[in-house]
Amino acid sequence: MLCLGIETSCDETSLALVDDKGLVDQITFSQVDIHSVFGGVVPEMASREHLNRLSPLYQVLMRRSGAQKSDIRAVAVTRGPGLLGCLLMGLGFAKGLVLSLDIPLVGVNHLHAHLMVPGLEKDIPFPALGLLVSGGHTSIYLIKSPLEFVLLGRTLDDAAGEAFDKAAKTLNIPYPGGVLIDRFAGFSSPDEKLFPRPYLDNSNLDFSFSGLKTAMVYHVRDNQDLVLQDDLPVNHDLVPPEKLALVCASYNWSIAMTLKTKLKRALDRNPVKSIILAGGVAANTMLRRAIKDLAREYQIEAVIPDLSLCTDNAAMVAWYGRMLINQGLCHSLDLEAVPRGRPIPRDYLKLDLKHPHLCNCS
């Protein structure tokens, strides 16, 4: 069956079609260029952009994939966490589609979708430990099955992606800074003493990255020559000054090693068959290497998605939504968006194909 996925939780408008074998086609419009002028996502502008983009992207996806409307058997949409206005745009579009096509709707937890997307490429051995690292989240989950997630630890303040982005801002590296810090880090070896590995002196599985960000602010205050000049064209060919490369490598190393240390602690307490790395920061070179090393040490599988599936995308929403539908789970047209910071209820309904989008009334 074809499942259409819709992702609008932040600054990517993305639509994808998956079938039982995997990804059929995906189309994504990234708003990064629009928001980079402001140094971060402007929620009102992001919502408006989703509204403008969704319908044309849907038309291009249908034309390009050759799929017929009648081939689409379900719509999966990100229902949270995310920016409320952005989520509402995706939900409104999804509800319109299921009404007109008379097919079921399922709301997808964006975080679970990130963690399960490697399943598109290969089978995930369960139980698994999942490290979700994005711009808004840094969490460790014990994943007993695709439907059973137990939160073991989370950040108490900034997410790892925020730590990258805020450090980048301090260095005048354009948004989203994580990508460029990663690239600049490749030009140097880390100085392991330059930045702290924060919040390790305890026995828990939580994180705290706000102190690390402050350490960068103090370091840059004392080394103003690190700050990139405004007139420098910061593109993907830029070779960073040596001193900046060293700072990026050292900062990146502190984040990657902090994540690895807590994950190792989680592995010692929870015997699992695999480690899943997910979220935008899963694209980070040093972190990918650290997780592969850890998996080798524990003789378990490292499940790391292709770079194209790390940042926000609709393939992960369609894939996880299809899995939920196949389990007989769906939502009614009452489905609500859940903004960041609020728990996502497990409020699935039993799928009733006779009344696909009114299944709460049956």
Ligand code: KG4
């Ligand atoms: O999952 P995501 O696309 O959006 C959400 O936050 O939900 O993650 C975006 C985050 C940003 O903070 C970005 O700087 C970071 O992922 N990121 C990276 C890399 N690529 C993206 N951080 C470090 N290294 C990268 N290669």
Ligand code: ZN
């Ligand atoms: Zn995300």
